[in-house]
Amino acid sequence: MPIGPQPHGRRGTVEEPYSPLNLRLVLAAFGMVVCAVLSVVLFRAGWTLPGWLLAAWAAVALVDIVVIQFRRRARARAEGGATKDHSLFE
Structure with missing residues (x-):
């Protein structure tokens, strides 16, 4: 595996790295649910x-x-509105 900022053939650059928005969305939703439930339990x-x-x-x-959803919509507009299925890591 080459040592460098990013593997060849991947989107993004060193100045503007690629962000896996779907993974961020899942992790943020998980964090929100866990924190909300634990908050109620502690109260x-x-x-x-x-x-x-x-x-x-x-x-x-x-x-x-909310910010992630705005970025996902902007990504869909930049791709021409095509409903491309992105994996969890895209």
Whole structure:
């Protein structure tokens, strides 16, 4: 395997690396669900400060999901609106 910034034939450059948006979307959704559920559990247990911290992290994950969706729509527009199936790592 060549040692370098990116394997040959891959999209993206050193200045503008390629971002796997679908993987980011899955991870952000997982983080939002986990943080929200744990936040509710902590509130019910009477631990308000950790509950608020996890609620804030869930809100950050929600904002990340919105940003990722904007970027996925921009990618679809840049590709000409074709409904190309992207893998999890694209």
